[in-house]
Amino acid sequence: MKIIGLIIAVLTGILLIYATVDFPPWADPGSPASTYLSPHYIEKTMEETSVPNIVTAVLADYRGFDTMFETTVIFAAGVACFFILRTFKRKEPEEIFYRHTLTGMTIRVKNSGKVRQDLDEFERIDAMWTPHYLIVKTVARLLVPFIQLFGLYVIAHGHHSPGGGFQGGVILGASIILLAISHDMRTALGRMREKTTALLCTTGVLIYAGAGALCLLLGLNFLDYGALASILYTDPVTARSHGILIVEIGVGLAVMSAMIWIYSNVSSGGKYDEGL
Amino acid sequence: MQKNAAPDQHKHTLDPSSEHTPRKRPIYPFLITFIIMFVTWILLSGKFDGFHLCLGIISCAIVAYFSGDLLFDSPRVKGLLGTWIRFVRYMPWLLYQIFIANLHLMYLTFHPRMMELIDPEIIKFKTKLKSDLALVTFANSITLTPGTITVDISTDGQFSVHAIDRHSGEGLPGEMEERIARAFGEE
Amino acid sequence: MGQIFIYCGLFLSFLMLLSLYRAVFGPTVLDRLIGTNAVGSKTVVLLILIGLIYGRVDMFVDIALAYGLLNFIAVLAASKYFQKRRGLHDEMP
Amino acid sequence: MDIIVILLIICGLIFFTGGTVGLLRFPDFYSRLHPAGKLDTMGSLFIMIGLALFNLHHFSMGNLLTSLKLILIVVFVFMASPTAIHAIVDAGVRAGLRPWKKGDKRR
Amino acid sequence: MIWQLDLAILTLVVIAAIGAITIKDLLGAAILFGSYSFMMCLLWSIMGAVDVAFTEASVGAGVSTVFFVAAVFRTSRRTKD
Numbered sequence: 001m002k003i004i005g006l007i008i009a010v011l012t013g014i015l016l017i018y019a020t021v022d023f024p025p026w027a028d029p030g031s032p033a034s035t036y037l038s039p040h041y042i043e044k045t046m047e048e049t050s051v052p053n054i055v056t057a058v059l060a061d062y063r064g065f066d067t068m069f070e071t072t073v074i075f076a077a078g079v080a081c082f083f084i085l086r087t088f089k090r091k092e093p094e095e096i097f098y099r100h101t102l103t104g105m106t107i108r109v110k111n112s113g114k115v116r117q118d119l120d121e122f123e124r125i126d127a128m129w130t131p132h133y134l135i136v137k138t139v140a141r142l143l144v145p146f147i148q149l150f151g152l153y154v155i156a157h158g159h160h161s162p163g164g165g166f167q168g169g170v171i172l173g174a175s176i177i178l179l180a181i182s183h184d185m186r187t188a189l190g191r192m193r194e195k196t197t198a199l200l201c202t203t204g205v206l207i208y209a210g211a212g213a214l215c216l217l218l219g220l221n222f223l224d225y226g227a228l229a230s231i232l233y234t235d236p237v238t239a240r241s242h243g244i245l246i247v248e249i250g251v252g253l254a255v256m257s258a259m260i261w262i263y264s265n266v267s268s269g270g271k272y273d274e275g276l
Numbered sequence: 277m278q279k280n281a282a283p284d285q286h287k288h289t290l291d292p293s294s295e296h297t298p299r300k301r302p303i304y305p306f307l308i309t310f311i312i313m314f315v316t317w318i319l320l321s322g323k324f325d326g327f328h329l330c331l332g333i334i335s336c337a338i339v340a341y342f343s344g345d346l347l348f349d350s351p352r353v354k355g356l357l358g359t360w361i362r363f364v365r366y367m368p369w370l371l372y373q374i375f376i377a378n379l380h381l382m383y384l385t386f387h388p389r390m391m392e393l394i395d396p397e398i399i400k401f402k403t404k405l406k407s408d409l410a411l412v413t414f415a416n417s418i419t420l421t422p423g424t425i426t427v428d429i430s431t432d433g434q435f436s437v438h439a440i441d442r443h444s445g446e447g448l449p450g451e452m453e454e455r456i457a458r459a460f461g462e463e
Numbered sequence: 464m465g466q467i468f469i470y471c472g473l474f475l476s477f478l479m480l481l482s483l484y485r486a487v488f489g490p491t492v493l494d495r496l497i498g499t500n501a502v503g504s505k506t507v508v509l510l511i512l513i514g515l516i517y518g519r520v521d522m523f524v525d526i527a528l529a530y531g532l533l534n535f536i537a538v539l540a541a542s543k544y545f546q547k548r549r550g551l552h553d554e555m556p
Numbered sequence: 557m558d559i560i561v562i563l564l565i566i567c568g569l570i571f572f573t574g575g576t577v578g579l580l581r582f583p584d585f586y587s588r589l590h591p592a593g594k595l596d597t598m599g600s601l602f603i604m605i606g607l608a609l610f611n612l613h614h615f616s617m618g619n620l621l622t623s624l625k626l627i628l629i630v631v632f633v634f635m636a637s638p639t640a641i642h643a644i645v646d647a648g649v650r651a652g653l654r655p656w657k658k659g660d661k662r663r
Numbered sequence: 664m665i666w667q668l669d670l671a672i673l674t675l676v677v678i679a680a681i682g683a684i685t686i687k688d689l690l691g692a693a694i695l696f697g698s699y700s701f702m703m704c705l706l707w708s709i710m711g712a713v714d715v716a717f718t719e720a721s722v723g724a725g726v727s728t729v730f731f732v733a734a735v736f737r738t739s740r741r742t743k744d
Binding site: 135136139140142143146 | 632635636639642643
Binding site for chain 1: 669670673676685710716717720721726729732733737
């Protein structure tokens with residue numbers, strides 16, 4: 001099996017390297033890709049949707065149906081991970097480890113015993129605990145807000161620069177994953193509960209589909225954002241631009257929470273107890 | 277600590293959410309985080325029309341709500357500005373040190389008989405710095421100064437540092453610790 | 464100036480080839496990790512260089528910023544693996 | 557102006573070269589980290605400053621912001637890179653890798 | 664399209680892919696796959712597909728390597744073949 005993969009990789013690589021020379025020059029108007037359909041998008045996008053970035057307009061407006069099902073695929077991936085991996089059996093763990101923060105002593109509680117939760121001196125630790133992860137913890141703590149802000153920026157500026165819902169959602173999810181890796185699983189889950197994650201994931205898909213259905217109710221085609229003009233009190237062109245933003249927010253929510261969902265299911269083995 | 281507690285309490289142990297009860301948070305970290313985030317947003321965005329500024333305010337509020345207690349873990353606000361100014365004044369010195377030490381490491385790297393010059397060893401020393409941020413700044417400064425990598429900080433402030441040769445490791449902790457202590461007001 | 468940037472990019476990709484040597488042939492997994500980290504830090508610079516060659520830095524700078532922020536997560540995850548599972552020489556056939 | 561930019565870029569490239577050569581030449585895992593992590597960080601600092609200066613040729617608000625973003629990348633790299641190095645070293649220590657001593661074989 | 668850079672990066676992509684296939688250790692393969700995605704991102708951005716490059720950057724650097732490592736962490740580290 002490995003040999004077959006190797007042969008395929010080498011052959012594809014040689015083919016690609018051979019084909020490099022034949023590429024048309026960058027932004028060549030006479031190249032085959034830009035003779036048939038793209039001139040329409042290139043000329044009309046700005047006046048029809050007032051979105052400078054053509055790729056965003058094509059993804060979220062002209063080919064909006066496609067993107068909706070891509071989001072659904074991501075959602076389905078999250079749900080699949082949940083159904084396959086999550087274990088709901090309330091089987092008590094064999095032993096739980098606590099750490100006395102003042103002395104650094106570790107306590108092992110066997111057979112479903114319990115340390116009182118209201119004491120501040122005891123913190124729960126993973127079974128395979130790594131002592132004093134101070135540097136990584138602090139730097140992650142400082143970086144997480146900036147990563148989140150960057151993710152939100154990417155979502156909000158999908159119209160003007162590369163990016164959009166998918167990329168921003170992934171970056172937002174990565175910030176929570178960073179929190180889970182640098183601290184531990186329970187800290188991240190304390191900020192982002194499992195139920196919240198699942199709800200946000202469905203909400204994202206619902207926002208997308210709901211925007212489409214709203215357009216349908218207002219008398220135009222499915223996902224034709226020009227219909228939103230009467231609700232948003234703008235002209236149809238600006239409404240299309242705003243509709244794209246709404247859809248991007250939905251995609252971002254769905255992707256972010258799907259990423260967190262998949263990560264927490266995979267890395268904790270479905271127990272939501274302790275992770276990577 | 278009690279062993280074999282009543283069976284109705286068991287489910288709290290498994291439920292991860294029960295361990296993090298939300299507390300009432302002070303307002304200052306939220307505000308400062310919001311301001312820092314908004315400056316960063318303007319730097320990132322570069323669009324000053326009302327629509328994008330509104331989006332920025334909403335985003336910054338979300339981030340500040342979600343992670344206001346991450347950026348500042350202590351509610352103490354006094355002296356924050358002074359710390360920042362002193363920290364910024366510490367940076368040029370650090371950059372100069374990094375540059376000097378980088379040249380030394382370049383010399384080692386391109387030396388033909390490099391294997392005879394290097395002599396890796398692990399140095400241990402104790403520091404007097406207390407706060408987390410100061411410790412982390414010190415550790416990262418040590419790591420950035422070539423020739424030395426912080427391997428571990430133990431809980432009582434003992435550093436172990438991997439130094440690539442005698443020359444790199446002999447200056448520790450030295451002046452860097454003094455300057456960081458001054459920057460973070462821990463003299 | 465564009466020519467100079469192209470030569471810089473070629474030189475950087477040559478250096479990436481050398482770092483990739485460490486990533487592919489490194490004796491332990493941690494050597495591979497170092498190699499990947501080195502490749503990542505060169506990628507950030509190369510992205511900006513490509514942006515300058517095309518004359519649209521404002522687009523490429525976002526990608527580079529995403530790399531600078533996220534490159535760190537992969538390294539952290541891979542190194543966290545070793546702190547939980549200690550087998551380093553597991554890969555010896 | 558161009559000369560300064562080119563000088564800075566060449567400086568950065570020299571640092572990058574040093575980092576890569578060190579990555580290949582040094583004898584063991586711990587000593588390989590020294591050039592790989594830090595000379596690269598320094599090199600990217602120099603190149604980014606050079607490119608930010610070059611970007612300011614046609615001065616405008618947008619170009620200024622782009623240059624500031626480049627500096628922001630450097631700041632994040634300066635925060636993240638030593639932490640990544642520290643994490644890798646920590647992993648090596650926990651995995652039980654012994655440091656290279658003088659006189660050992662290279663690994 | 665800068666064909667010199669394109670050719671160089673494409674060679675690197677092929678090398679990284681072959682390396683990721685041939686390694687027996689799955690964790691090493693996951694790490695190499697990370698560097699493969701760096702190269703892919705560079706390739707997309709050289710071709711001018713900025714949005715795809717951004718997707719590759721955020722997914723490849725931030726998430727996919729972490730998922731692979733987490734999967735290896737919960738299963739075994741060695742391949743059968």
